[in-house]
Amino acid sequence: MWMIKDLFEGLPQVGPREEQLGPGAWVLRAFSLADEASLLASLEGVVSQAPFRHMVTPGGYRMSVAMTNCGSLGWVSDRTGYRYDAIDPLSGLAWPRMPDAFFNLAKTAAAEAGFNDFDPDACLINRYEPGAKLSLHQDRDERDYGQPIVSVSLGVPAVFLFGGLKRSDRTERVPVRHGDVVVWGGPDRLRYHGVLPLKEDQHPVLGRCRINLTFRKAG
């Protein structure tokens, strides 16, 4: 059964381009759309060298989100814990270098939100298929919390959960769609966050999945 809202899917989004979620957190609507083609071509290159894989948590659970990395450091999880590592455990080789299109977009988005010296060395690439989710967590494996995090959403829309500094704080739901970029830093850097289970849907280019690029300075 189709609904009126389906008629609007795929049309350019109207309304404010930038939304402030907190003192250091901004949603830049459609910010990466102009770079869509170069981002997707670059993504293909990375994934051909370092394929998506389902990592295992220290507790022994297979993550529903499939992941890979590019840049000088990559986020990895296994039975021994979480860490950033220069080596892809699957290949035994360095992670693919961060494509210029990725790096330049991350820098420009951070600057747009007021973070002028963002120096990303890690890009975690998350792939969500229907039902995949990320439970509420903080990003605290990085060395310098003074550096922001930049997140680029591609493909099927999703809902971010944006919480507070305590796990029990109430969460706000923030819809993110193809091309949206979110920047989190300053006093918002350590807020709890997560992603609700992806709904069954189809994106004209990416099919039934959502890809998120998360840029960080890890080292």
Ligand code: MD3
């Ligand atoms: C809110 N990934 O990989 S970053 C992750 O959609 C992760 O896959 C999200 O959370 C995803 O760790 C995109 C969302 C994010 C990152 C950092 C934050 C939200 C944040 C820091 C503070 C508050």
Ligand code: FE
């Ligand atoms: Fe996170």
